[in-house]
Amino acid sequence: MTAPFAWIRPEPHGIHVAPANCWIDPSQPVANALVTHGHADHARGGHGRTIATPETLAIMELRYQTREGGLPAHYGETLRLPGDVSATFVPAGHVLGSAQIVLEHAGERVVVTGDYKRMPDPTCPPFEPVACDVFVTEATFGLPVFCHPPIEQEIAKLLAARERYPERCVLVGAYALGKAQRVIVELRRAGHHDVIWLHGAMERMCRLYEELGVPLGDLRLVTDAKKEELRGAIVICPPSALNDRWSRRLPDPITAMASGWMRVRQRARQRNVELPLVISDHADWGELTATIEEVNPQESWITHGREEALLRWCQLHQRRARALALVGYEDEDD
Amino acid sequence: MERFAALVDGLVYTRSRNGKLELIADYLRTTPDPDRGWALSALTEGLSFPAVKGSTIRNLLMERVDPVLFALSRDFVGDTAETASLLWPKPAGAVMPPPTVSEAVEALSRMTRVSVMSELPRLLDRLDPSGRHALLKLATGAMRVGVSARLAKTAFAQAFGVAVEDVEEYWHALGPPYAELFAWAADGAEPPNTGEMPLFRPFMLAHPLEDAELDLADFVAEWKWDGIRVQLVHAGGETRLYSRTGDDISHSFPEIAEALSIPAVLDGELLVRGAHQGGEAGGAASFNALQQRLGRKTVSKKMLDEYPAFVRLYDVLILEGEDLRELPWTQRRARLEALMPRLPLERFDLSATVEVGSFAELAEIRSGARDESIEGLMLKRRDSPYVAGRRTGLWYKWKRDPLLVDCVLMYAQRGNGKRSSFYSDYTFGCWDGDPDEGADLLPVGKAYFGFTDEELKQIDRYVRNHTVNRFGPVRETDRSLVFEVAFDSVHESKRHKSGLAMRFPRIHRIRWDKPAHEADRIDALRALVRD
The missing domain is CATH 1.10.3260.10 (DNA ligase, ATP-dependent, N-terminal domain)
Structure with missing residues (x-):
């Protein structure tokens, strides 16, 4: 008998499932890839065959024009892979199409979360905890200082700033896949039905969300607006455009950013953000630790983020854990 | 709350x-x-x-x-x-x-x-x-919200439509929570009476002279002395000596406090007698000598004898009940000159003006300031009133050019606050011999400014990629990056292993192009010591 979990190995460029000859979220082109979700640090183009949810495949097609080789896996459906490995895609609650991948082989079960969160998100189905032997978790916000407030509170801050300065506009930096659409839907739920103006880089992803069944209301492009129309309006752009020349066309914008990093004052200051909105698509410290307790694995493997602190927590709670040194995962602009 | x-x-x-x-x-x-x-x-x-x-x-x-x-x-x-x-x-x-x-x-x-x-x-x-x-x-007690005391007082003045100069004046007569100040500004009560108290009056400050050329018909030149700027106040039978920040330092310099008995507010440079600045005649010792006297609660007789202090006067604000601050500089200067014979010679002298025919001549004198070990020149508008703070167009400081030396980055520490994720504080060193024959680097200083935000990102990346050792928030680098470090002067010191310490070191240029073994040696730095 081989050592436990020897069939699944963390390598610098992804998690290798040896008997099935496939990789999870590889950062280099491989023959067979299992992809948890569409963010660029997890989903890359150029693989021979890509297994992912239909939504993730659609997102990848939009980003990399890679139609061939896509093999859709619906939530809950179990795929038989070579080498007597089975893979089941389970909702992760991170962004549209995001999935945990449940792998089973030789009586052992490993769950790879990709990125996930536990807070409700109207743009995707909620995270489903799956009991397992090895839980491969993210740790983007793996420090006890991170505690994401209810999103309603942050949306109210955004709407209050808009009320207070009717002559200005509120420019919200939000990651183009997931965060932007979630903010839009939450604004609609809070009763904001005016036009929401978009930076050009947001448009295609928003259209795709609508095609996939997430209505976003009246969206228009900033390039089509007269400056007067933008007074008192909400504009959404990728974080990189916040302090860019692009924003000069806007009427005295209030710079906001929707990100979990905004919990820390100096992170907001480093980006010249005036209105920090603590909105994240990742689990905060409380969610990360509560999820490990709920899933109750024999071992936790921590992929990326602030793994040192989460390791420490596991140690304090007598839980076996190890940090994986994967490359290529970024602290994306969440 | x-x-x-x-x-x-x-x-x-x-x-x-x-x-x-x-x-x-x-x-x-x-x-x-x-x-x-x-x-x-x-x-x-x-x-x-x-x-x-x-x-x-x-x-x-x-x-x-x-x-x-x-x-x-x-x-x-x-x-x-x-x-x-x-x-x-x-x-x-x-x-x-x-x-x-x-x-x-x-x-x-x-x-x-x-x-x-x-x-x-x-x-x-x-x-x-x-x-x-x-x-x-x-x-x-450390708010660190990017608000200076001056800005807060300006906001107070703006809130109630009063003059910030008045706020500054009354400020030092009052204390937290400044009830009388609010009563005066917000509710129109009588202003606090400050006449009979030895109060600190805010200093008039200078802007650095950028590449402009000034007309000497409008401006007068004075030496900029390397001591500490002080205000000496005698009122109600009491004398106080204040530092630039308004701290009372009378107890450290009793001989100065004892020397003034005329009701007045005087502005000058506190110095120690010596021959280091401005030559033998009427010279002053280096800043290092003055430092021996700073921050002492009690002063020994030996200290008083070894480092005798005096004040080189620049200006007079108030004299025997008369507020002179509205007068042009020329008239205040005349009053100051007339006052000099009434002050003890041992403790006071007058900061001489630098008389030249043209601005070009002045520039030449400034470039020689290094040999005289003087900080540089001051240029004051002849008709300038004495106003608190830094008002544009009135006073300029024209410092001598800094000294430069090439050092090698040795350690980098993570910054605080806005720079908390960046390695932004650098310790650098010079060679203690020939680097090609096994010489070692010895730390000579530490700096955390002088570079742009973009350069900070580049250095941060460099530090992360060239780390050989970590000690908590400090990383030791592979000693391959050369900084051109600018500084005002260098002195003997026990703080660093090299036995030298720089004043106001800052990163002047990042020499990405320069190999580390071509950086300067300790000897080159030591040759610049003027103690």
């Missing part, structure tokens, strides 16, 4: 000066006494609670949070008070409503080193993270 916390957060996130002024003015107008007075004191860093230290906060957290998790969090957040405000556990059971600012100040001032450990938590339990942050900042 919630409104004060919102003000503090607003100031953290607001970049523009006008935006900050509006936030503070709005708060001061709409907040009741004495809360607004305490808040203003906190913003001007006039509050101190000796029972609350940075270590107090750390210790409180250690009782509640795992030390390793606290350290990792502090390292990421870059600020102890903010880390504590985020990590503070939810109190069990019902809590009282948040305290007012006055309530918090009262409670904080009652705390002792012992009681703080039980009483500060009770206040923290009543607040949300933002309130806890504001409270801890207020309690430790």
Whole structure:
């Protein structure tokens, strides 16, 4: 008998499932890839065959024009892979199409979360905890200082700033896949039905969300607006455009950013953000630790983020854990 | 406390000066006494609670949070008070409503080193993270919200439509929570009487002279001496010596305080007798000699003999009850010259003007300032009144060019606050011999400014990719990057292993192109010592 979990190995460029000859979220082109979700640090183009949810495949097609080789896996459906490995895609609650991948082989079960969160998100189905032997978790916000407030509170801050300065506009930096659409839907739920103006880089992803069944209301492009129309309006752009020349066309914008990093004052200051909105698509410290307790694995493997602190927590709670040194995962602009 | 916390957060996130002024003015107008007075004191860093230290906060957290998790969090957040405000556990059971600012100040001032450990938590339990942050900042006396005392006073003046010069003047006659100041500005009460008190008057300051050329018909030149700027005040039978920040330093220089008995407010440079600056005749010792006298509570006879102090006078603000500040510089200068014979020669002399025919001639004199070991030149408009602060177009300082030396980056430390994720504090060294024959680098200084934000990112990346050792927040690099370091002067010192210490070192240029073994040697630096 081989050592436990020897069939699944963390390598610098992804998690290798040896008997099935496939990789999870590889950062280099491989023959067979299992992809948890569409963010660029997890989903890359150029693989021979890509297994992912239909939504993730659609997102990848939009980003990399890679139609061939896509093999859709619906939530809950179990795929038989070579080498007597089975893979089941389970909702992760991170962004549209995001999935945990449940792998089973030789009586052992490993769950790879990709990125996930536990807070409700109207743009995707909620995270489903799956009991397992090895839980491969993210740790983007793996420090006890991170505690994401209810999103309603942050949306109210955004709407209050808009009320207070009717002559200005509120420019919200939000990651183009997931965060932007979630903010839009939450604004609609809070009763904001005016036009929401978009930076050009947001448009295609928003259209795709609508095609996939997430209505976003009246969206228009900033390039089509007269400056007067933008007074008192909400504009959404990728974080990189916040302090860019692009924003000069806007009427005295209030710079906001929707990100979990905004919990820390100096992170907001480093980006010249005036209105920090603590909105994240990742689990905060409380969610990360509560999820490990709920899933109750024999071992936790921590992929990326602030793994040192989460390791420490596991140690304090007598839980076996190890940090994986994967490359290529970024602290994306969440 | 919630409104004060919102003000503090607003100031953290607001970049523009006008935006900050509006936030503070709005708060001061709409907040009741004495809360607004305490808040203003906190913003001007006039509050101190000796029972609350940075270590107090750390210790409180250690009782509640795992030390390793606290350290990792502090390292990421870059600020102890903010880390504590985020990590503070939810109190069990019902809590009282948040305290007012006055309530918090009262409670904080009652705390002792012992009681703080039980009483500060009770206040923290009543607040949300933002309130806890504001409270801890207020309690430790370091707001760090990008607001200078001057800006806060300007906001006060703006809030109530009074002159900031008047605010500055009355400020030093009063103390927290400045009830009389609000009574005067907000409610039209009589201004506080300052005539018979030996009060500090805010200094008039100079702008650096950029590449402009000035007309000497309008401007007069004076030497810029390398001592400390002081104000000497005699009123109501008492004499006080104030530093630039308004600190009373009379006790460190009793011989100066004793030497003035005419009711007056004088502006000058505090120096120690010597031949280092400006030659033998009427010369002054180096700044290093003056440093021996600074910060002493009592002064020995030996000190007084070895380092005799005197004041080189620049200006007179008030003389025998007459306020001269509105007069043009030429008239004040005439009054000062007339006053000189009445002052003891041993303790006072007059800062001479530099008489030249043209600006070009002046530029030549400035370039020779290094040989005379003088800091540079001052240029003052002949018709300038004496106004508090730095008003454009009146006074300029024209420092001599800095000294330059090529050093090798040895250690980098993570910054605080805005730079908390960047390696932004650099320790650099020079070779103690020929680097090609096994010489070693010895640290000669530390600098954390002089580079742009973009360069900071580049150096940060460089440090991360060239680390050979880590010691907590410090990384040792592979000693391959050369900085051209600018500094004002260099002195013998026991602080560094090299035995040398620079004054005002800053990163002048990053020499990505220069190999480390071509950096300067200690000997080259030592040759620049002028003690």
